[in-house]
Amino acid sequence: MQRTPRIDNLQYANWSEKIFRQMREGGVDAVHVTIAYHENFRETVLNFEQWNRWFEQYPDLIMKGQWASDVQVAQDTGRTAIFFGFQNPSPIEDDIGLVEIVHSLGARFMQLTYNNQSLLATGCYEDEDSGITRMGKQVIKEMNRVGLVIDMSHSGDRSTIEAADISERPIAITHANPYEWCPALRNKKDDVIRAVTQNGGMLGFSVYPHHLKDKSDCTLESFCEMIARTAEKFGPDRLGIGTDLCQDHPDSVVEWMRVGRWSKQIDYGEGSAAAPGFPPMPYWFEDNRDFDNIENGLKAAGFSPEEAAGIMGGNWHRFYAENFGPK
Amino acid sequence: MQRTPRIDNLQYANWSEKIFRQMREGGVDAVHVTIAYHENFRETVLNFEQWNRWFEQYPDLIMKGQWASDVQVAQDTGRTAIFFGFQNPSPIEDDIGLVEIVHSLGARFMQLTYNNQSLLATGCYEDEDSGITRMGKQVIKEMNRVGLVIDMSHSGDRSTIEAADISERPIAITHANPYEWCPALRNKKDDVIRAVTQNGGMLGFSVYPHHLKDKSDCTLESFCEMIARTAEKFGPDRLGIGTDLCQDHPDSVVEWMRVGRWSKQIDYGEGSAAAPGFPPMPYWFEDNRDFDNIENGLKAAGFSPEEAAGIMGGNWHRFYAENFGPK
Numbered sequence: 264m265q266r267t268p269r270i271d272n273l274q275y276a277n278w279s280e281k282i283f284r285q286m287r288e289g290g291v292d293a294v295h296v297t298i299a300y301h302e303n304f305r306e307t308v309l310n311f312e313q314w315n316r317w318f319e320q321y322p323d324l325i326m327k328g329q330w331a332s333d334v335q336v337a338q339d340t341g342r343t344a345i346f347f348g349f350q351n352p353s354p355i356e357d358d359i360g361l362v363e364i365v366h367s368l369g370a371r372f373m374q375l376t377y378n379n380q381s382l383l384a385t386g387c388y389e390d391e392d393s394g395i396t397r398m399g400k401q402v403i404k405e406m407n408r409v410g411l412v413i414d415m416s417h418s419g420d421r422s423t424i425e426a427a428d429i430s431e432r433p434i435a436i437t438h439a440n441p442y443e444w445c446p447a448l449r450n451k452k453d454d455v456i457r458a459v460t461q462n463g464g465m466l467g468f469s470v471y472p473h474h475l476k477d478k479s480d481c482t483l484e485s486f487c488e489m490i491a492r493t494a495e496k497f498g499p500d501r502l503g504i505g506t507d508l509c510q511d512h513p514d515s516v517v518e519w520m521r522v523g524r525w526s527k528q529i530d531y532g533e534g535s536a537a538a539p540g541f542p543p544m545p546y547w548f549e550d551n552r553d554f555d556n557i558e559n560g561l562k563a564a565g566f567s568p569e570e571a572a573g574i575m576g577g578n579w580h581r582f583y584a585e586n587f588g589p590k
Numbered sequence: 591m592q593r594t595p596r597i598d599n600l601q602y603a604n605w606s607e608k609i610f611r612q613m614r615e616g617g618v619d620a621v622h623v624t625i626a627y628h629e630n631f632r633e634t635v636l637n638f639e640q641w642n643r644w645f646e647q648y649p650d651l652i653m654k655g656q657w658a659s660d661v662q663v664a665q666d667t668g669r670t671a672i673f674f675g676f677q678n679p680s681p682i683e684d685d686i687g688l689v690e691i692v693h694s695l696g697a698r699f700m701q702l703t704y705n706n707q708s709l710l711a712t713g714c715y716e717d718e719d720s721g722i723t724r725m726g727k728q729v730i731k732e733m734n735r736v737g738l739v740i741d742m743s744h745s746g747d748r749s750t751i752e753a754a755d756i757s758e759r760p761i762a763i764t765h766a767n768p769y770e771w772c773p774a775l776r777n778k779k780d781d782v783i784r785a786v787t788q789n790g791g792m793l794g795f796s797v798y799p800h801h802l803k804d805k806s807d808c809t810l811e812s813f814c815e816m817i818a819r820t821a822e823k824f825g826p827d828r829l830g831i832g833t834d835l836c837q838d839h840p841d842s843v844v845e846w847m848r849v850g851r852w853s854k855q856i857d858y859g860e861g862s863a864a865a866p867g868f869p870p871m872p873y874w875f876e877d878n879r880d881f882d883n884i885e886n887g888l889k890a891a892g893f894s895p896e897e898a899a900g901i902m903g904g905n906w907h908r909f910y911a912e913n914f915g916p917k
Contacts, residue, residue: 360639
């Protein structure tokens with residue numbers, strides 16, 4: 264019988280052989296990696312090209328992931344399947360035809376917004392959330408048609424709830440935590456999580472310190488206890504992991520993530536002038552080798568081995584199988 | 591037992607429901623269609639997008655073709671599988687990484703040149719053919735790796751022979767005829783055809799009048815007799831059809847094909863100032879409904895039913911199976 268796969272549904276690292284080897288050491292069968300923050304279509308294609316080079320260079324460590332079945336292929340061959348996603352709709356520019364094009368190239372998740380207002384919806388940092396736009400409604404329909412998953416991790420509450428309602432297929436919050444546990448702008452209130460999960464959508468828990476109670480000092484116990492409380496409310500089957508691991512990047516990269524080309528002024532996002540860079544990770548999750556810590560923590564928090572395995576990847580795997588292609 | 595598929599390995603029509611229905615009436619199981627003459631990458635992507643719209647609009651008539659097995663799917667479902675190709679390497683611009691990207695999007699043939707010198711090789715209209723360029727050698731290797739077929743229909747003789755030698759997989763002349771039968775600049779001398787076919791490559795016979803003996807007045811008998819002579823020299827298994835059907839286009843399109851953006855002066859290519867437009871097709875092949883004429887003509891010229899079926903599509907189908915993906 265095939266072991267339940269271990270999946271991290273959000274990472275954005277400074278990719279290297281070292282990190283790919285750590286994925287193997289951590290028994291990670293699949294990772295959803297971000298390949299666009301503010302890139303336009305052509306720039307995003309360059310990022311697909313860069314990954315093609317890595318697949319050529321490290322064929323024993325990683326492989327391109329397109330379908331749920333690729334997670335099994337990766338398991339069977341001792342590799343990690345890499346699935347692509349965008350944290351912003353910038354890659355499709357103003358062209359709805361690009362939705363199918365980026366799906367053909369392998370994109371499987373796309374956020375409708377990244378903090379700011381986009382052509383499609385409102386980001387969580389805007390003062391006013393005006394909901395899904397005219398183009399947004401069309402793009403949601405097209406994403407549903409081809410099997411590109413709507414990710415609302417960085418969107419405003421109203422936009423997220425509207426997206427969950429408008430979408431005819433489950434959507435995702437790939438990397439965020441409950442606002443109740445840690446009231447950060449990026450974390451999600453119960454009604455938002457409910458709107459997403461009640462339609463078969465998924466919530467991936469983030470380990471990015473700005474999303475954690477006590478930030479870098481957050482304990483594993485607190486994190487897993489929070490997951491247990493969330494499972495009580497929304498069921499353990501709609502939950503997974505999306506660590507938001509941003510390993511080995513210089514701080515200039517977090518500036519690009521926050522500011523892109525949209526402002527001449529620095530915007531610190533979740534950071535501050537006093538702490539503008541990437542925050543240090545909690546001691547119990549520094550890189551891909553630490554997933555056992557989380558799985559053990561979940562069991563200590565009361566989850567059965569099956570439930571814990573589901574949260575560690577089984578649930579994302581089922582979600583992949585249902586949502587990565589035409590219905 | 592599955593009927594040998596009927597494949598036309600080159601068309602560039604003004605696509606419409608009418609033409610898709612004619613494909614069905616003509617029992618055409620697969621067509622390799624040109625989607626770029628001078629388009630850059632982004633413009634080519636718009637052409638992929640246009641085809642995606644047609645696949646959505648006419649799901650009962652056509653389907654996207656990516657693999658040889660799709661030809662069988664098309665047969666089983668009564669549709670025509672559409673395979674994509676470029677008549678110029680303009681879609682990959684100066685970026686070798688785009689070779690795999692366009693393959694992921696579905697491109698299966700790419701000419702290294704279209705009449706003129708390109709970044710990769712020399713076209714058949716240049717005075718000097720300097721052979722495969724430095725970038726050309728790298729791109730051939732990359733096309734071999736991913737399974738994008740090298741098409742030399744519009745290339746110079748030296749470039750074609752060099753490409754056949756350098757390429758580690760079979761290449762193709764998708765649409766041209768022997769120079770011996772009709773000494774047009776676009777037709778191919780025996781040593782060129784030999785270089786291509788002796789390594790498992792294919793020659794597709796063109797019905798475009800400028801490539802025919804007596805042009806629009808060419809008889810079916812003369813055309814099929816020419817195929818019989820070519821089969822005697824190079825074997826019947828390396829031969830197929832690539833009609834170069836350019837149906838329903840206004841003459842402005844042939845001007846775009848010939849001049850693109852590379853000249854401010856008109857260039858008549860195979861035409862002339864007196865006859866600048868598309869030439870009239872021969873009476874025995876006006877559109878997709880006329881493939882029976884060719885198949886019957888082949889039998890009348892002495893081919894066995896099996897050999898005729900191979901030339902009408904079986905040979906291309908085998909070539910597709912061997913060359914449309916990584917080895």
